[in-house]
Amino acid sequence: MSEHSANPSATVAATGRPLAVKAVIPAAGLATRFLPATKAVPKELLPVVDRPVLQYIVEEAAQAGIGDVLLITGRGKTSMVDHFDRRPDLETRLEEKGDAERLAAVRRPGELAEIYTVRQPEQLGLGHAIGYAEAHVGDQPFAVLLGDEFVKPSEPLLPAMLELQARTGGVVLAFFEVNPADTKRYGIASVEPAEADLTDVGEVVKVTGMVEKPQPEDAPSNLAVLGRYVLPGTIFDAIRRTKPGSGGEIQLTDAMELLRSEGTPVHAIVYRGTRYDTGMPLGYLQTVVQIAAEREDFGTEFRAWLAEFVKADAAGGSGT
DSSP, X not given: OOOOOOOHHHHHHHHOXXXXXXXXXXXXXXXXGGTTGGGTSXXXXXXXXXEEHHHHHHHHHHHTTOOEEEEEEOTTOHHHHHHTSOOHHHHHHHHHHTOHHHHHHHHHHHHHOEXXXXXXXXXXXXXXXXXXXXXXXXXXXXXXXXXXXXXOTTSOOHHHHHHHHHHHSSEEEEXXXXXXXXXXXXXXXXXXXXXXXXXXXXXXXXXXXXXXXXOGGGOSOSEEEEEEEEEOTTHHHHHHTOOOOGGGSOOHHHHHHHHHHTTOOEEEXXXXXXXXXXXXXXXXXXXXXXXXXXXXXXXXXXXXXXXXXXXXXXXXXXXX
């Protein structure tokens, strides 16, 4: 994504529309791909080195200036909220030991944002989950961050999406390119060039249609929806009018397509930065390795060990 230079406050002044200041994170799923690990531990709290996936996502929202986060939760997931709460007993122990570094790390989750929750009693699709945010969000625009992927902090995506939504007043998505054989795993879009006055925000396209998880031969492109959305408040009425779609569930893609068909502008930023996908075991392991290899404190040592492991494995050894 190209660096944009537009001033968000000037954009709001010019359009009269506010930037979204709330984020919704759907996190009620059962995470069956990670069983039995997720029988008692929410997938969103699986560690990526020394921070859970969910903290990376809340940090991404905070980096974009969002300080109000609503978690859509389910049964057995109260520990997600606990992670962002204070632990006075642990903090006192760390203070007594003089461990300032770990003390700061323990306090950081509670300093990122105000965390709110609502429970989704049944998992009936992403659109169904987002519908539970209406009482908290109201009729204002808001961001949606899926709970199993995040982007590299030095290559942010959300600030440009917030700015673009304030300009257009419509739906703003993020896309990334996928192998054509993988289109059946994602929401896929058909697009055309965006209006010239929007191209300074990033690599922006205008969305002309969306379909959920098409087979490769039916896919209109290879642009897949990344798990970031900025939505107008009108999405809630569209969700109520959306019938079950793929998998018999209420799909957010279908609700957004309904808004688009009724005249709501839909745009997207094509993201060229680093995306971490922890939604499946392989992607989760790749994410852990990538981030561990980039750590300042032990990344060099870890990369050296990894190189030796790969070398030994290729030679038929154990690597240890």
